[in-house]
Amino acid sequence: MTPVLARPAHRRTLALLAVTVLLATAAAVAVGRAAGRAAERDHDRAGQPAVRQGKFGLGGPGRLIFRNLAWGPRRDHLAAVPLNDPGAVRTAGPTDCLRFHAAAGTGVCLRATGGVVPGHEAVVLDERMRAVRHFPVPGIPTRARVSPSGRLVAWTVFVSGDSYAGGAFSTRTALYDTRTGTLHDSLEDFTVLIGGRRHEAVDHNFWGVTFAADDTTFYATLGTGGRTYLVRGDLTRRTLTAVRENAECPSLSPDGTRIAFKKRVRPKGADAPWRLYVLDLRSGREWPLAERASVDDQALWRDGRTLLYALPGDYGADVWQVPANGGGHPRKVVASAVSPAVTGP
Template sequence: MTPKRRLLILAVAVVVLAGLGTGFVLHAASRADDRNTARRGGPGVSAGPVALTGADRVAFVNDAPGPRRSHVAAVESSDPGGARTASGLTCARFYAAKGTGVCLQSGLGLVSQTNQAVIVDAALHTRHTFALAGTPSRARVSPSGRFAAWTVFVGGESYGAAFFSTRTSIVDTRTWQLMPNLEDFTTMLDGRRYHAVDDNFWGVTFAADDDTFYATLGTGGRTYLMKGSVSRRTLTSVGVQNVECPSLSPDGTRIAFKKRVLNGASLWHEYVLDLRTLRATPLAEHHSVDDQATWLDDHTLAYALPHEGDVKSTDLWSVPADGTGTPHLLIPDASSPAPLR
């Protein structure tokens, strides 16, 4: 190859790399502009009743600065960035389905920190309260509203910590029978009964049959997708590893999940798993998503991301579930989305 040709190839490579770099910068700047535009003035927040019935609305935990921060709020699905109505119920995590809500609360008592799970009705009135063994992490309600589940950190502060311990519980909201720890269920891993001292379960998501659910098992430095049965008190591995915080699609055919992209680091990419083929598709969101994504419908996912430079505050973003498209800011200053179908 002649020196002139080498020089030409080098010049082309520099131009291509410069273009890619510019594209990434512009993409990041565009998303930062979206966040900043939403932040200027902030969303309108008014106090009022929030009902978990009806359609075409999204409930969530309000993260906008002010007296209604951490309160359960709702907006119209057609205008998710618009004015919101905030209730008097405060939650660290929240989810709802069919008029049943689960609110995980964390606060300081007279002597120590108090954590509790509050099951609420469609008007957000308390039906039952359960003490929590640790710091709130994940919450879900079955499509029928019959079962509620939650995960707490008993030790450690995040899924990115070198050592952490979780406890995941399920409650029947008809009988108030509490299954306090999924570690008490019979676990089958790769066809064999399994139990280890480092077992941790988290991120329950329910199917529509009021029995089947999915969750993550963390053990031996690996994570597995598990399929559970409430009635049989069993958990069986599906055959897929590196699955965290699963979320079952409304049609029951796919699982959204976060996949760790670098061992030992708190970096996750969002994927969707086809349960029939076990093929996983990466989504268009390139930021690290440390959340249990929510299906807004059969085609769209929502999840929380921290503000640029402000890890204490989050926005809700959405992305197509088939790996196409681009992420869009859904609801600024918000977390824990729950579509009210």
Template sequence: MNRNSRVLALLVAVLVLGAVAVGTTLHAAGRAAEKDRARKDGPSVRSGAVALDTPGLSVFRNMAWGPHRDEIAAVPTARPTGPRTASGVRCLRFHTAAGTGICLQAVHGTLRESYRAVVLDARLRELRRYDLAGVPSRARVSPDGRSVAWTVFVSGDSYAGAAFSTRTSVLDLRTGRLDRSLEDYRLFLDGRPHTAVDINIWGVTFVDDTRFYATAATGGRTYLVRGDRAERTLRALHTNVECPSLSPDGTRIAYKKRVEGPSSDAPWRLYVLDLRTLRESATAERRSIDDQAAWQDGQTLVYSLPGNYGADLWTVPADGSGAPAVSMAAALAPAFTGRPQSGASSAP
């Protein structure tokens, strides 16, 4: 290569690098402008006290851009688009019932990213904390606030391969007993004991302090299982159930079901199972739902979908009627305070 060719190559390289730098700067500026617009056009958020024992609140992880992003916030359930009160407590996953909160947090300032579960009282003050084995996924509190559960994604299980692996723990707040992994329970399929190295359990939803429902996966299939902490058993009831959520009266399970047809990256539809008859019915939501839905009341399901701020909350009737509707923009992990729990103890 002669001198003129080398000079020309150098000039081309400089122009290319300059174009990349300009493009990167413009993209960053565009993202910053987008966030600024979101702050101006997004929900109104202000600092304040959040009490988990106040009736009639929707409590959730605030996703609006700004200083209160990821904080637990609250609005009156009757006015979901009203101004939000942000608590100052940050959680990746959150749930509350009967004045007890469970907050799954990232631990910052360490060389290796880590996570913890923090049990909160009604004023969001820390009561206990536990190190987590992986990335937070699900969290639930029992109806009377005396037990909590959490699920994390973990690595290092040899059977997992390219698929995910989970670990689900249940904590009794009265005794301090922690069942670190529900995989230690005995699993029954078709009434017979089942043992395998590929068993995964996730997505607890409580009946009471002793009984719960969850998802069990083994052999490439998923099952709705009924758990009993006294017996340390899991008994399969129905197939193709993930991330169950028990209705306030204890008679139905909302869940995501894997269906044929859609993309393999978005295979789930929101269904409801009648626990008395084991008949299932689809909701009017036809998009893929990768969430553990919550019951706002006995008729309405709340769940998240991707949005401009990361996630928005949507509602749909549980009986298959109606149509999906946005409930709250820029929100995730909803729970509802002061909701009646009568009847849940009589769940099948």
């Protein structure tokens, strides 16, 4: 069978089409490579941590989980790194949070909600990071904590509309028992004792809960009358007893003997008003830590010797650490991160 030969004009058209395809492919490759090089330059110039998509749970040993603040599609998502290698490539999951904490396989995530009227909610997470309970909250998230056993969960939000507040802030702090399903939606319903006497005032504000191991005792901050107090809570008796003045955002040590807190060392409105301190609950002795920057955060015990906390950074905040004994030096351990939690031993 004699082959049918293409006409000369047709052959020229096919050749032109082939050249066009080759040129377009080469251009696309060149553009892609240039974009890649530009992205690498931007990454190097920005100094942002490397982030990869993946999965992780709340029960893994020796893991540091936090809200990722590195720019990119996973900003504000929870991410994890090995506790002994916090500068490693971070694994970011699908869960986004504004505030977060976890312990013993239970997590709490405070996040924004969509819809016609934006709002916020507290989400209780299980060990596999699945949402098991949702609670609407009346304001902007600021603090979150889970008890060492994973049974109790607490959160604090800023609210507006309280007539007594004036220009000051107002808060709501809630506690949730994952075992019984009991929600204490406001610590303002508890009885407050200051100096051994019942204290009643319309301006009671509570924030920064930290739990003891017995799942009954907890500590928090009380603000009233222009003063702040460290209060010890009893969940069974529904009481809050003031134990010290000028102590905010407490964090109980793993052995239950010390509390880290921020202490106001300068008047309201001044620059750098707070300093991190540690209080020995048995002796009543307190001491400042080596971090001299103003820390407006609820510190977290990395272990029995070291505290983690956030300071302002180039992309929102960075996580730092400092020895709890008052010695040593502060050190940045995780860039572009906030709201850390430690899992496992």
